Amino acid sequence: MRTAAAQLALNEITKRYDTRVVLDRVSFTVRPGERVGVIGDNGAGKSTLLRLMAGVERADNGEITVVAPGGVGYLPQSLELPPHATVADVIDLALAELRELEARIRVAELALAGHAEGDAGHAEGDAGHAEGDAGHAEGDAGHAEGGGAGSAEAYDRLVAEFEARGGYQADVRVDAALHGLGLPGLDRARPVGTLSGGERSRLALAATLAADPELLLLDEPTNDLDDRAVAWLEQRLRAHRGTVVAITHDRVFLEQVTSTVLEVEEGRVRRYGDGYSGYLVAKAAERAARLRAYEEWKQELARHSGLVAANAGRMAAIPRKMDKAGMGTGAWRARSRTHGAAGRVRQSQQRMRWLTDNPASRPPDPLRFTPTFEPDQVMSGTMDHAASRTAGLALSGAVEHAADRVVDGVVEHAADRVVDDVVAGLDGVRVADGVVAGLDGVRVAGRLRVDGLTLRCGERLLVTGPNGAGKTTLMRVLAGELQPDAGTVRRSGRVGHLRQDEQAGPPERTVLGAYATGRAGSLEEHADALLALGLFRPSELRLRLGELSYGQRRRVELARLVSEPVDLLLLDEPTNHLSPQLVEQLEEALATYRGALVIVTHDRRMRASFTGSHLELRAGTAV
Incomplete structure (x- = not known):
């Protein structure tokens, strides 16, 4: 059942956890039929916002209005289920409203059947006493007719609601969703505990979609989906007849599905129209306005500082006392032409104090990756003397970051060979003809096999492959963090590695x-x-x-x-858990980086825009 009255409205919502304010006086409205993407930094409060919408949690202050006669479907980011639960249990949980409606229809059917049998028996009795009490029979007949009509009307309403919500096709939609999300023919009797985490997530998503509620609330629905499954999901949500609110870090999903973007930041929620493209345009305008305000603030502060200095100098040149000052002639006439300087100094000083107390916030510096060696200098084989000194530091860095290698079972120590990688001379530095990393015959038992790989300064390499293909192993070997069982690993200069799963410190x-x-x-x-x-x-x-x-x-x-400058930049799933806005900034930084880049990513937009070489791994081997 779809209705134009369906809406989602939040008014002055505040939510705290202990002393931390997660959402602070948040207000916005989602119109019927809107497809909304919720974005923001990890930990900003996006999931909290969705739980409040779903009624799973209550706000500390404010009012939430949800009007969705066609039902609400909520998919949390992680679904906790008892291990003995079956696939059928998960489906029934997601279809709970439809299952309850179906049960009420069965009860109404039994009531109608029982009422019909009672009417039949009562009619036979009345026929036997027709001569005795015709008036009483007429009264009973009227009562039965009224009760039967009421039950029939209730039954008809239930059936109409069930049909409007597509109840008869619900299980068919479950099968279609499981197929689209990569779980065709999943046994309904299978225990959920035997499924992988990704399979459980896809099962929960399929069941939520199959319920076909008027309001869909989805927390990171693209997690654990491959490209084909995400494409199916995008098509399904575009065709959804109700309202969709989805938390996501997937920029292509935002482009393909959403018409509105809600950004959660510092406890507040800002609304942007025209989808993800409109959001990017608005954010660029905000940054330009912020930069303009900051430059104007600096200019005004500098102007008043100059006025104070200039007029203070003029004041200093005027004697404190002059001859015949009281007569209004002579020197007093000269002083009158400059006495306004004191007022201008006071005004400028007051303005400077206000500007200092109310500074315009400076926009963040753009992210920028820099190499130790410039590609044109490296490829020509020479650098100036300042670069030579930098390269000397790079030599020590290379020794620090390089790993030992195994050749025919013999370990060759890193420090003995890095000197061959960075060669210093009177005219400058040569970085092994631009080679910053190389693998030759590298083997990591059961995980990686690379016969040959060379990376030069300025080159870019995208590594793809299914989970477990050896992508992270390759990155760790290149970084010198994993010693291969056999083969040669050569590195020059400094290595920077953004790991997929790593604590930044204790x-x-x-x-x-x-x-x-x-x-x-x-x-x-x-x-x-x-x-x-x-x-x-x-x-x-x-x-x-x-x-x-x-x-x-x-x-x-x-x-x-x-x-810090790095010559070989290794990025393992760099977009994970970063806001779309920060990912956009990261891409801009990578576009101007002139060192060697190796990147592993599932981000579809980053892969689509990538320019450079491509290495696909399957079972640890290049294909």
Whole structure:
């Protein structure tokens, strides 16, 4: 059942967990039929917002209105089920409203059948006493007719509602959804505990979609889906007859499905129209306006500072006392032409104090990856003397990051061969003819086999393959973090590695401490550098790593990568748990990076726009 009255409205909603305010006086409305994408940094409060919409949690303040006669379907990011539950149990849970409606129809059918039998028996009795009490029979007949009509009308209403919600096709839709999401022919009697985490997620999503509710609330529905399944899901949601609200980090999903974007940031929710493209245009305009306001603030501060200095100089040239000042002649006439300078100085000083107390916020510096060696210098084989000194540091860095290699069972130590990789001369530095990394006959038992791979400065390589294909193993070998069982690994210069699953440091270490670890300089200097990137707010620098979300910990590692030069940049699923806006900034930084890049990603938009070489791995071997 679809109705134009269906709506979702939040008014002044506040939600706290202990002393932390997750959502602060949030208000917005979702119109019937809208397809809304909810985005924001990991830990910003997106899932909390969806749970409030679904009624799973209650707000501390404010009012939530949900009007959806056709039902509400809610898919959490993780579904907790007892291990003895079966596939059929999960489906019945998602179809609970339809199953209840179907049960009420069965009860109504039994009531009608029982009423009909009673009427038949009563009619026979009345026929036997027709001569005795015709009036009484007429009364009973009228009563029976009234009761039967009421039961029949209730039954008809239930059936109409069931049909309007597609109840008779629900199980067919379950099968279609399971097929579209990559689980065809899933046994309904199979225990859920025997399914993988990804299979359980797809089962829950299929069952939620099959319920076909008027309002769909989905938390990261594209997780654990391959490209084919995501394409099917996008088509299914575009065809959905009701309203969709979905949390997602998938930018292609946002482009293909959503008409409205809600951004959750710092406890507030901002609404953007015209889909994801409209969101990007609006964010670019916001940044331009912020930059313009900051430049105007700087210019006005500089102007008033100049006015104060200029007029103060003029005031200093005027004697405090002059001859015949009281007569209004002579020197007094000269002083009268300059006495307004004092007022201008006071006005400018007041304005400067106001500007200083109310500074315009500076936009974050764009993310930027930089190599130690420039490709044109490397390929020509020479650098200037300043670059030579930098390369000397790179030599020590290469020794630090390089790993030993195994040749015919003999270990050759890294420090003995890195000198061959970076060659210093009187005229400059040559980086092995531009080669920053190379693999030859590398074997990691049961995980990776690479006969040959060469990466030169400025080259870009996209590594793809199914889960377990050896992509992360390859990255760890290139980074020198995993010693191969056989083969040669050569590296030159510095290596930067953004790992897929890695803590940025001990849980008790602060954000600022993790960023500054192993770096020269004061904490104040590092705090300024970190805040300039816009990845953290000042209040977050003292948070401990154990208190951070996964996405926040990744931002610590990302900040370290962009703040030091690296010649070989290894990014393993860099978009995981980052907001779409930050991923856009990351792509811009990679577009101007001139070192060697190796990237592993499931991000469809990043893969589609990638320019460079492509290596596909299957079962640890290039195909």
